[in-house]
Amino acid sequence: MTTAHHHPLIELSKVSKIYIGDGFETKALVDATLTVNKGEFVAIMGPSGSGKSTLLHTLGLLERHTSGSYALDGKNVNDLTDDELANLRNEKLGFVFQSFNLLAKETVYENVKLPLFYSAVPKKEWKKRVTDAIAAVKLDHRAQYLVQKLSGGEKQRVAIARALVCNPEVIFADEPTGNLDSVSGQAVMDTLRDLHEKGATILLITHEQNTARNAERIIRIKDGLVVGDEKVIDRAKKGEAVK
Numbered sequence: 001m002t003t004a005h006h007h008p009l010i011e012l013s014k015v016s017k018i019y020i021g022d023g024f025e026t027k028a029l030v031d032a033t034l035t036v037n038k039g040e041f042v043a044i045m046g047p048s049g050s051g052k053s054t055l056l057h058t059l060g061l062l063e064r065h066t067s068g069s070y071a072l073d074g075k076n077v078n079d080l081t082d083d084e085l086a087n088l089r090n091e092k093l094g095f096v097f098q099s100f101n102l103l104a105k106e107t108v109y110e111n112v113k114l115p116l117f118y119s120a121v122p123k124k125e126w127k128k129r130v131t132d133a134i135a136a137v138k139l140d141h142r143a144q145y146l147v148q149k150l151s152g153g154e155k156q157r158v159a160i161a162r163a164l165v166c167n168p169e170v171i172f173a174d175e176p177t178g179n180l181d182s183v184s185g186q187a188v189m190d191t192l193r194d195l196h197e198k199g200a201t202i203l204l205i206t207h208e209q210n211t212a213r214n215a216e217r218i219i220r221i222k223d224g225l226v227v228g229d230e231k232v233i234d235r236a237k238k239g240e241a242v243k
Helices: 052-059 082-092 108-118 123-136 152-164 182-197
Strands: 010-021 024-036 041-045 067-072 093-096 170-174 201-206 217-222 225-231
Touching (some): 010 052, 024 052, 041 052, 052 201, 082 093, 093 152, 108 152, 123 152, 152 170, 170 182
Parallel strands (some): 041 217, 093 170, 170 201
Antiparallel strands (some): 010 067
């Protein structure tokens, strides 16, 4: 399978992020350089406070970096306005957070539909988009259920469907199994792997080795520095319990 794109999907070059407060400088990222190609499943690992959340926020266009350059899908984001960044984010990126961020009193269908209101997707395509996204996470039988009636693992899969509905270039999953027991957590990881096998590019943020082993590649961060970038050899088996 050859793609027309010859540039990487994500290209960070010497990106640093410095927070200034109370006269102190905190270096959250230091000269981070990394490349992610279309279709990769990458885990970003590091302890709390290592800079992995800052890296996610930078890659996800949720905050601006202090220095260095970042190109998303061949487009340099350094000079974009806040509005342009927001548009690019809505168009190209999907997010799944630890805390689901769903509307409990709405149905699965309505929750998954939400991002389409802020998108350029024509209304006549909405129904198919929502139905396809729900099917992709294997929740067809729950489409008309209220979110509050679902289990934690099902809620997280709804959040994944919602992230998928605009056909993003990249899905960012930030500690997606953080609030789940091991069986539900593995079901969520299996869902992400299914999507990856169908061609999705996924960036997973986690501090758990077993969760990270679902990816093909692990980037390790410590004290704001990228300290490792390796291929995963013994990729976790699907459905294997996560410790």
